[in-house]
Amino acid sequence: KNQVEQSPQSLIILEGKNCTLQCNYTVSPFSNLRWYKQDTGRGPVSLTIMTFSENTKSNGRYTATLDADTKQSSLHITASQLSDSASYICVVSATDSNYQLIWGAGTKLIIKP
Amino acid sequence: DGGITQSPKYLFRKEGQNVTLSCEQNLNHDAMYWYRQDPGQGLRLIYYSQIVNDFQKGDIAEGYSVSREKKESFPLTVTSAQKNPTAFYLCASSIFTSGTVQFFGPGTRLTVL
Numbered sequence: 001k002n003q004v005e006q007s008p009q010s011l012i013i014l015e016g017k018n019c020t021l022q023c024n025y026t027v028s029p030f031s032n033l034r035w036y037k038q039d040t041g042r043g044p045v046s047l048t049i050m051t052f053s054e055n056t057k058s059n060g061r062y063t064a065t066l067d068a069d070t071k072q073s074s075l076h077i078t079a080s081q082l083s084d085s086a087s088y089i090c091v092v093s094a095t096d097s098n099y100q101l102i103w104g105a106g107t108k109l110i111i112k113p
Numbered sequence: 114d115g116g117i118t119q120s121p122k123y124l125f126r127k128e129g130q131n132v133t134l135s136c137e138q139n140l141n142h143d144a145m146y147w148y149r150q151d152p153g154q155g156l157r158l159i160y161y162s163q164i165v166n167d168f169q170k171g172d173i174a175e176g177y178s179v180s181r182e183k184k185e186s187f188p189l190t191v192t193s194a195q196k197n198p199t200a201f202y203l204c205a206s207s208i209f210t211s212g213t214v215q216f217f218g219p220g221t222r223l224t225v226l
Contacts, residue, residue: 004155032212043117043203043217044156089155096211098144099171103155 002027004092004104012110017080021107023073023090034091035064035075038106044089047075077109085111116140117218119204124223126191126198134189134221136204144210145187149173150201150220159202162187163210191223199225 004025013019025033032051036044048057048064050073056065061078077084087106094100117138126132138145147159158171162181176195181187187206191198201222205215 034214041201041220041222043205043220045217046214049214098207098210098213098215099146099158099161099169101156101158103157105153105155 002092002094002102004090004102006088006090006104006107008107009105010108010110012112013080015080015082015111015113019077019080019109021075021077021088021090021109023075023092023104025071025073025090025092025102027071027092027094027102029094030068030071031093031096033064033066033073034093034101035062035073036089036091038087038089040086047088080111082111082113085109117204117206117216119202119218119221121221122219124221126223126225128225129193131190131192132223134191134202134204134223136187136189136218137185138187138204138206138216138218139185140206140216141184142206142208142216143184144207144213145181146205146207146215147171147177147179147187147189148203148205150203156203159189161210198223 007022034049035047038044050066063076089106090104120135146161148156160179162168178190204218207213207215
């Protein structure tokens with residue numbers, strides 16, 4: 001069964017600290033992996049999208065890595081800010097189609113001052 | 114401003130009533146989608162449309178209906194046949210349905226009283 005599992009479920013860190021969120025998937029075949037940021041009560045916003053051949057991709061203080069062999073991805077946030085408080089969602093696509101995405105449940109990140 | 118708008122932000126419905134959620138985009142995107150988000154779960158696809166006057170069922174279409182009479186608009190009707198409609202509903206669009214980033218609206222929170 002195609003699944004995307006994220007860990008931890010929730011995380012609290014102090015402002016200025018770094019953190020890493022994990023995503024494991026069993027989706028096969030594999031087309032691409034996406035990370036979204038979702039503020040509470042808002043729609044998700046795309047952070048990165050990686051295909052099979054890409055190992056790492058950055059978007060400002062956000063860096064995503066992908067290991068297609070182990071079917072794992074991570075999202076590293078550097079020098080966290082209060083505005084980073086949100087849910088971070090990992091999404092995997094078995095095909096090139098946006099209507100066949102497998103969504104993770106997300107990691108809820110809280111940044112404390 | 115370019116983007117996707119959803120209305121209303123909050124919606125309350127009595128059991129047995131149909132309600133329609135609005136979704137409008139001015140991004141000139143061909144593809145549009147409706148998702149449902151429940152606490153602790155990944156997004157689930159309700160319906161999607163690749164082009165005007167065409168739409169397809171997603172994973173959880175039962176109890177929902179849509180129309181796509183204009184490129185900019187993709188309204189979702191939650192019918193009385195939907196047994197558990199209380200959820201956060203998200204509309205999204207993308208240039209095409211393949212390999213392109215989805216842009217999300219701010220969401221509508223539907224509560225059945």
